[in-house]
Amino acid sequence: MTIQLNGKQQVIAEGIQTVEALLESLGVKAKGIAVEVNGEILSLDQLGSAQLRENDQVEVIQFVGGG
Amino acid sequence: MNNLVIAGREFRSRLFIGTGKFGSAVTMSRAIEESGAELVTVALRRVDLEKAPDEDPLISHLDPNRVVIVPNTSGARTAEEAVRIAKLARAAGGFEWVKLELTPNLHHLLPDPIETFKAAEILVTEGFHVLPYINADPVLAKRLEEIGTAAVMPLAAPIGTNLGLQTKAMIEIIIQNARIPVVVDAGLGLPSHAAAAIEMGADCVLINTAIAAAKDPVKMACAFAKAVQAAEEARDATPRAPRSTATASSPLTGFLWEH
Numbered sequence: 330m331t332i333q334l335n336g337k338q339q340v341i342a343e344g345i346q347t348v349e350a351l352l353e354s355l356g357v358k359a360k361g362i363a364v365e366v367n368g369e370i371l372s373l374d375q376l377g378s379a380q381l382r383e384n385d386q387v388e389v390i391q392f393v394g395g396g
Numbered sequence: 397m398n399n400l401v402i403a404g405r406e407f408r409s410r411l412f413i414g415t416g417k418f419g420s421a422v423t424m425s426r427a428i429e430e431s432g433a434e435l436v437t438v439a440l441r442r443v444d445l446e447k448a449p450d451e452d453p454l455i456s457h458l459d460p461n462r463v464v465i466v467p468n469t470s471g472a473r474t475a476e477e478a479v480r481i482a483k484l485a486r487a488a489g490g491f492e493w494v495k496l497e498l499t500p501n502l503h504h505l506l507p508d509p510i511e512t513f514k515a516a517e518i519l520v521t522e523g524f525h526v527l528p529y530i531n532a533d534p535v536l537a538k539r540l541e542e543i544g545t546a547a548v549m550p551l552a553a554p555i556g557t558n559l560g561l562q563t564k565a566m567i568e569i570i571i572q573n574a575r576i577p578v579v580v581d582a583g584l585g586l587p588s589h590a591a592a593a594i595e596m597g598a599d600c601v602l603i604n605t606a607i608a609a610a611k612d613p614v615k616m617a618c619a620f621a622k623a624v625q626a627a628e629e630a631r632d633a634t635p636r637a638p639r640s641t642a643t644a645s646s647p648l649t650g651f652l653w654e655h
Contacts (some may be wrong), residue, residue, distance in 0.1 A: 335442045356449035361456070363440075363488035368480075370487045388442065390484050392455045394424065395439025395468050396414030396555065396582075396604030 333386040341381070349376040351387070363390045400599050402577050403493070403525035403546040405464060407434050410594060411617075411624045412579065414604025415454065418613060425457040427607055427617035435464040437495050437602065439471070440485050455489065466527060468495040475514035482519055494519060495549065496528040505555045509536050513543075520544040529581055532563035537570045537578075548574065549602065551582035552593065556605040558585025561592055571597040587623030594627035595635075 364371045365388040400407040412435040418424035467485030472478035482494040499505040525546040532550040553559035577599035590601045610616035
C-alpha cells in the first residue's frame with residue numbers, strides 16, 4: 330500500500346500492517362518519538378494495534394537540539 | 397537567596413540552556429552538567445527516514461531526573477501548529493512543559509504575539525506549563541500572566557544575534573509588573589549581558605547560541621553560570637544607587653601637606 334510518510338509518498342511492503350511494524354521496518358525505535366496518523370497522535374501503547382490504511386498520512390517525530 | 401520556582405519546581409541555577417547548534421551531544425551534555433543548568437529546551441522535528449536510524453538520539457543525553465526538559469514549538473507559524481507540536485512533544489516524552497515559540501517570519505524570527513496568545517490560552521487549559529517566548533512587550537506579558545502562563549520569556553534581541561539587552565527599558569517594565577518569573581531569552585551574547593539581566597531583576601536567562609557557538613562551549617556555559625550567580629548575589633547584597641557626582645572613597649582629611 331502507499332502512504333504519505335513524513336510528507337513523502339512511500340510504498341510499503343505488504344506484510345506491514347501496523348504502525349509498530351512500519352517503525353520496525355524503518356529501524357526507528359519507539360523511545361523518544363511521537364507518531365501522528367492523519368493528524369491524530371498515537372500513544373506508544375497504541376502503535377501495535379494501529380492499522381495502516383491506503384493513503385494514511387503518517388508523521389514520525391523526534392527530539393532534536395533547539396533553543 | 398531565594399530559589400527560583402516555576403510551575404512549582406524549584407531551580408537552584410538561574411541559567412537555562414538551549415540545546416541547539418552544539419557540535420556534539422557530548423559537548424552539549426557536558427555544558428549542561430558542568431554549568432549546573434537545570435532547565436533545557438529541545439525542538440521537535442520529523443525523523444529523517446532517508447538516513448540510517450539514529451542510534452544516539454539527543455534525548456538520551458539528557459537526564460530528566462536532573463534537568464527539566466522543555467520542548468519548544470519552533471517552526472510553528474500559527475497557534476494551531478504550536479498546539480500540535482506541544483501535544484506531539486507530550487506524547488513523545490511525557491513532557492508537561494512547553495516553550496511557546498511562534499516565529500512566522502524566518503528573516504527576523506520575531507514572535508507573533510497574537511498567535512502566541514491564542515496558543516497559550518489553549519495549552520494552559522490543557523494543563524501544560526507554558527513558557528511563552530515574546531517580544532519585550534509589557535502589555536502582552538501581563539495578558540499572558542493573567543491567563544496562567546508559568547513564566548514569560550521576553551527577548552533581549554533577535555534570536556542568535558548575541559547583541560545583548562537591546563530591549564532593556566521594556567524588560568525593566570515587564571519585571572516591575574510581573575508576578576510570574578521573567579526569563580530573558582534570545583540575543584544574550586556574553587556573560588556580562590546575562591549578569592545585567594539578572595542584576596536588573598530578571599529571574600533567569602535562557603542561553604543557546606552564545607554557548608553552543610563558542611569555540612569552547614563547556615567553558616562558556618560555566619562562565620555564564622558564574623556571571624548569573626554573581627549577579628544574583630550582587631542583587632541580594634543590595635547595591636547602592638548610582639549618583640551623578642563624585643563621593644570620595646578615601647577620607648578627605650589628614651593629608652600630608654595640611655598645616
